[in-house]
Amino acid sequence: MSQSIASRLARGSARQSEGGGRSPLAKVPTILQHVYIWIWLLIFVMPFLATLAYSFEAPNGGYSLEAYDFVKGAFLDNLRYSLELTLMAIVGNLLISIPAAYAIVRHNVPGKRFILSTLNVSLYAPAAVMGLSLLITYAYLLDFLPLTHSTWGLLAAYVVGTFPLMLLPIIVALRDLPMVYEEAARTLGANRLQSLFRIELPLLGPGIGAGILMTFVIVFNEFLVTLFIAGPSNQTAALRVYGLTRTAGFSQSTAAAAATMQLVSFVVVLVFFKLVGSRYLKGTYFA
Amino acid sequence: MSRVQLISVEKRYGQTLAVTDFSADIADGEFVTLLGPSGCGKTTTLRMVAGLVDPTSGTILFDDQVINGVPTNKRNIGLAFQSHALFPHMSVAKNIAFGLSMKRKPKREIASKVEEMLDMIEMTGFGDRMPGQLSGGQQQRVALARMLATDPRVLLFDEPLSALDRNLRDTLKYSILDLQRRTKKTAIYVTHDQSEAFAISDRIFVMNQGRVEQAGSQLDIYLRPATEFVANFVGDNNAIPGTIESIAVGEDGQRTATVSAGAFQLRGLALEPLSVGDRVLAFVRPENIEVVGGDIRDEADGLVTGTVEQIVFEGPTVRMTVDVAGTPLNVSASGVERLTLLDKGDKQVTLRFQDVSLVRQGAES
Amino acid sequence: MKEIPVPAAMLEAEIEQSKSGRFQRDSLVGFGLLTPAIVVVILFSLAPLAYLILVSFTSESTFFFNNPVYTGGNYRTIVDRFMPHVWTTIRLATLASIFNLVFGFPFAYILARKIRYRELVRTLMVFPLFGPLYLAFGLFYVLLPNGPGAPFLDFLGIDAAQLLFSEQMTVFGMALFTFPFMVMNVVASLANVDPTLEEAARTLGAASWQTFVRVVFPLSWPGILAGFLMCYGWNLGVYVVPILLGGTPQQRVLSLTLQQKAMSQFDYGLASAMGVVLMALAFTVTWVSLRFSRGALGA
Numbered sequence: 001m002s003q004s005i006a007s008r009l010a011r012g013s014a015r016q017s018e019g020g021g022r023s024p025l026a027k028v029p030t031i032l033q034h035v036y037i038w039i040w041l042l043i044f045v046m047p048f049l050a051t052l053a054y055s056f057e058a059p060n061g062g063y064s065l066e067a068y069d070f071v072k073g074a075f076l077d078n079l080r081y082s083l084e085l086t087l088m089a090i091v092g093n094l095l096i097s098i099p100a101a102y103a104i105v106r107h108n109v110p111g112k113r114f115i116l117s118t119l120n121v122s123l124y125a126p127a128a129v130m131g132l133s134l135l136i137t138y139a140y141l142l143d144f145l146p147l148t149h150s151t152w153g154l155l156a157a158y159v160v161g162t163f164p165l166m167l168l169p170i171i172v173a174l175r176d177l178p179m180v181y182e183e184a185a186r187t188l189g190a191n192r193l194q195s196l197f198r199i200e201l202p203l204l205g206p207g208i209g210a211g212i213l214m215t216f217v218i219v220f221n222e223f224l225v226t227l228f229i230a231g232p233s234n235q236t237a238a239l240r241v242y243g244l245t246r247t248a249g250f251s252q253s254t255a256a257a258a259a260t261m262q263l264v265s266f267v268v269v270l271v272f273f274k275l276v277g278s279r280y281l282k283g284t285y286f287a
Numbered sequence: 288m289s290r291v292q293l294i295s296v297e298k299r300y301g302q303t304l305a306v307t308d309f310s311a312d313i314a315d316g317e318f319v320t321l322l323g324p325s326g327c328g329k330t331t332t333l334r335m336v337a338g339l340v341d342p343t344s345g346t347i348l349f350d351d352q353v354i355n356g357v358p359t360n361k362r363n364i365g366l367a368f369q370s371h372a373l374f375p376h377m378s379v380a381k382n383i384a385f386g387l388s389m390k391r392k393p394k395r396e397i398a399s400k401v402e403e404m405l406d407m408i409e410m411t412g413f414g415d416r417m418p419g420q421l422s423g424g425q426q427q428r429v430a431l432a433r434m435l436a437t438d439p440r441v442l443l444f445d446e447p448l449s450a451l452d453r454n455l456r457d458t459l460k461y462s463i464l465d466l467q468r469r470t471k472k473t474a475i476y477v478t479h480d481q482s483e484a485f486a487i488s489d490r491i492f493v494m495n496q497g498r499v500e501q502a503g504s505q506l507d508i509y510l511r512p513a514t515e516f517v518a519n520f521v522g523d524n525n526a527i528p529g530t531i532e533s534i535a536v537g538e539d540g541q542r543t544a545t546v547s548a549g550a551f552q553l554r555g556l557a558l559e560p561l562s563v564g565d566r567v568l569a570f571v572r573p574e575n576i577e578v579v580g581g582d583i584r585d586e587a588d589g590l591v592t593g594t595v596e597q598i599v600f601e602g603p604t605v606r607m608t609v610d611v612a613g614t615p616l617n618v619s620a621s622g623v624e625r626l627t628l629l630d631k632g633d634k635q636v637t638l639r640f641q642d643v644s645l646v647r648q649g650a651e652s
Numbered sequence: 653m654k655e656i657p658v659p660a661a662m663l664e665a666e667i668e669q670s671k672s673g674r675f676q677r678d679s680l681v682g683f684g685l686l687t688p689a690i691v692v693v694i695l696f697s698l699a700p701l702a703y704l705i706l707v708s709f710t711s712e713s714t715f716f717f718n719n720p721v722y723t724g725g726n727y728r729t730i731v732d733r734f735m736p737h738v739w740t741t742i743r744l745a746t747l748a749s750i751f752n753l754v755f756g757f758p759f760a761y762i763l764a765r766k767i768r769y770r771e772l773v774r775t776l777m778v779f780p781l782f783g784p785l786y787l788a789f790g791l792f793y794v795l796l797p798n799g800p801g802a803p804f805l806d807f808l809g810i811d812a813a814q815l816l817f818s819e820q821m822t823v824f825g826m827a828l829f830t831f832p833f834m835v836m837n838v839v840a841s842l843a844n845v846d847p848t849l850e851e852a853a854r855t856l857g858a859a860s861w862q863t864f865v866r867v868v869f870p871l872s873w874p875g876i877l878a879g880f881l882m883c884y885g886w887n888l889g890v891y892v893v894p895i896l897l898g899g900t901p902q903q904r905v906l907s908l909t910l911q912q913k914a915m916s917q918f919d920y921g922l923a924s925a926m927g928v929v930l931m932a933l934a935f936t937v938t939w940v941s942l943r944f945s946r947g948a949l950g951a
Contacts (some may be wrong), residue, residue, distance in 0.1 A: 033762045037773065040759055043828065044779045047790020050800055054793050096692060099685035107682030117942065119689055122697040124938040126889025128907035129927040132914055133700035136924070140715070141703050142695070160696040163689065180372040183339055186359040187366040188386035188437060198385075202376045221783040224891055227911070242785055245896065250792070258786050265782045273775060 055255035067252035082237035086219045089158040093166040101170040120164045131228030149231025158219045166211030173207025209276040289440040296345030305331045306497045320476045320484040323494035329477045365434030367447040371426040373418035380414035386437035404432040424455045444476040518570040527569040550612030551591045555643030566648040573619035577639040708924035726925035740904045745887035748826035752834040752883045760838035777832045784829040788896035822898035830883040841875020881941030906930040
């Protein structure tokens with residue numbers, strides 16, 4: 001490849017320079033490039049801002065916080081349940097992903113590539129397919145386990161669907177982590193566990209943090225798989241919002257719930273960026 | 288404080304031999320250097336002593352106890368890494384304290400030891416800094432302090448200075464030697480830099496392709512190379528092919544051979560069991576060739592004449608290429624009289640060889 | 653100084669090889685560490701998907717009775733009656749992904765090469781990632797005849813009422829959700845193109861468009877393609893956007909239809925068959941994208 005580029009460049013050199021810009025987009029005025037970015041930034045936040053604005057609209061004109069009575073009331077249980085589930089999914093993902101990342105980066109496992117792509121299968125299956133397949137599996141194939149309409153069923157679905165998003169940044173971080181730190185700890189008398197908890201896990205922090213963030217954003221806002229496998233007694237907040245758009249239609253309380261969900265998600269993202277930056281989000285879901 | 292022995296240690300990676308037949312008996316308090324080009328197996332040997340690599344065969348002993356199979360963290364060694372390997376998320380003090388806290392020493396003891404170590408490396412008051420806030424030299428000094436804090440039996444150095452710039456290397460290598468002398472600990476030092484090896488070692492093991500080529504003092508290695516590889520690897524050398532014409536055994540048992548090298552003859556020390564008629568390479572270092580003033584022509588005294596082809600003034604030395612009967616020789620002259628050589632271009636000079644060593648031609652790797 | 657990389661590389665090679673030396677114990681430990689992940693994936697991903705295929709060959713919901721009736725009839729039904737749904741799914745996904753490519757590439761290029769407020773862009777770009785549900789809901793409100801977007805649309809001479817429940821809006825809503833995937837893939841691949849190569853091409857006399865066609869594009873196209881296919885994969889699973897922003901024609905997508913078949917009509921056989929078709933489409937796209945983004949997922 002590099003050779004062909006070299007020859008292309010060589011051919012290019014025979015020509016005189018045409019046009020004075022520095023980059024392919026040089027002829028587009030810089031200001032227009034910024035405008036283009038800003039238009040998109042506006043589009044990104046517009047649905048959220050519109051939802052937020054609508055949630056403050058009072059039925060008889062003017063503004064009120066009335067719609068948030070619903071969020072503080074009936075919706076709060078769903079919100080709490082969602083946060084609990086998300087937390088459990090994060091813990092589950094960590095317990096699965098950290099050992100798996102070690103196996104893949106530090107151990108010689110035959111068929112590594114194949115295993116890794118198999119682990120990712122549920123990441124690529126459309127949510128509706130995941131939901132339906134888990135619905136029938138819970139009801140029939142695994143009916144000896146308390147999975148149907150249960151927290152455990154939801155948790156299993158979330159873990160299998162999101163742990164690859166935890167696994168990949170940890171793999172990247174572990175690969176970036178030179179072996180010398182582990183070796184130095186060993187020569188200084190640390191055993192494997194001591195070195196894991198005192199040296200490696202702290203140094204893998206940003207990678208693990210990236211995985212936690214992604215698990216949070218996905219699980220907290222997941223409604224489609226949930227729609228298939230949740231029962232009336234375990235409605236997550238996101239599923240409740242979806243249900244409201246179908247039943248309550250376009251009401252202020254729906255808007256308030258949707259705005260709350262996005263606000264919570266966004267605050268978590270901001271806190272994360274502040275704490276660990278976005279380095280280990282690169283090449284993953286976010287970046 | 289330990290005697291370290293390696294007995295016929297070998298390490299294979301599949302078909303590749305990384306280290307083979309490595310034997311060494313390193314005395315308590317001795318400073319030994321493994322010197323060789325990259326890939327020669329020196330680092331693998333060190334890592335086997337550290338327990339980070341398991342030998343394929345052979346035995347490693349600390350104080351007459353076999354330590355094969357003893358995990359690294361139970362060997363009580365100190366290892367200085369090429370990159371300082373300071374834990375980036377811990378302060379200088381925490382780094383130094385790490386080994387002691389692994390040994391579950393009381394907090395107060397740890398704190399006083401950390402202070403003592405910081406004093407020793409002349410970095411008192413740096414305890415709260417993070418490694419990233421230190422200069423390269425300071426980082427390496429902290430790494431040394433961290434390694435010494437646990438009072439290890441053996442000090443291991445894996446090219447600890449190679450990531451630093453030249454000035455720092457020069458000062459730090461003497462700091463390392465000083466620390467080792469003060470603590471009287473056995474040390475094994477791996478480097479590809481011969482000036483480092485010469486400056487600090489009691490004994491040097493020159494390694495190549497997984498084997499020890501020669502083990503000995505600096506003078507042995509430098510003046511009496513045992514193999515062609517050592518002669519070429521350590522310092523500059525002129526290799527003159529020739530045939531042994533006669534061997535004279537002196538009173539002290541030294542065998543001095545007279546070698547015929549085409550149009551001229553030279554004399555050298557025959558270390559190996561060489562015999563008359565053997566094809567040999569005679570090695571003579573550029574700085575061991577003396578340019579003799581005047582126009583003495585007395586070949587019997589070991590003098591040869593050649594034509595100066597090139598002269599380069601390098602400041603403290605003058606480098607010349609002299610054609611002696613078709614063999615180009617590098618000559619390096621220092622001292623005040625070197626300046627008188629500068630106008631010798633295209634002229635005849637007379638040379639005297641000193642410390643010529645002989646190695647059987649093609650006998651080696 | 654030149655020596656430094658060499659021993660480090662050697663060391664790595666040694667470590668790599670030393671692994672093969674202690675192959676058996678080492679890989680056993682490795683498998684042990686992978687066990688939780690493998691068990692979870694088998695129980696909740698592979699087995700359910702295999703089970704889905706099995707159910708897709710049963711008639712209606714007979715699978716849940718004692719004597720399931722095995723038949724290929726569900727697939728025949730799809731061919732006979734639901735091909736428009738398959739095509740709608742593909743058409744919407746294609747249009748949305750092309751939209752992403754056309755508008756996402758310039759965005760990514762400007763982001764990677766031109767601007768300094770990248771963190772801000774990255775931060776605001778997370779909003780679409782919270783999911784298509786909120787996006788569609790928000791867009792719906794913006795487009796309402798008396799909503800906040802109305803004056804702006806009037807100004808542009810666009811009839812908001814016509815835009816709502818249209819294919820254009822559905823595609824836009826889908827594309828908005830997947831836009832960040834496209835952008836980040838392209839940004840990542842542009843990061844692999846050393847800007848000095850572009851400068852080198854310029855100094856060698858290549859015009860800006862020539863630099864792009866001959867240097868930037870050839871070096872970044874695997875990422876561009878990977879981004880396109882990734883968006884495509886997500887867009888195939890579209891569910892909620894047509895409900896809120898589309899009309900009846902746009903609601904004929906596989907995810908939505910299979911959900912209705914399963915949960916309203918309890919025709920698990922047909923729903924599963926649709927799931928299998930959708931899964932086959934998505935996995936084909938994923939497989940192709942993995943081939944082009946080789947190494948991006950590591951190991």
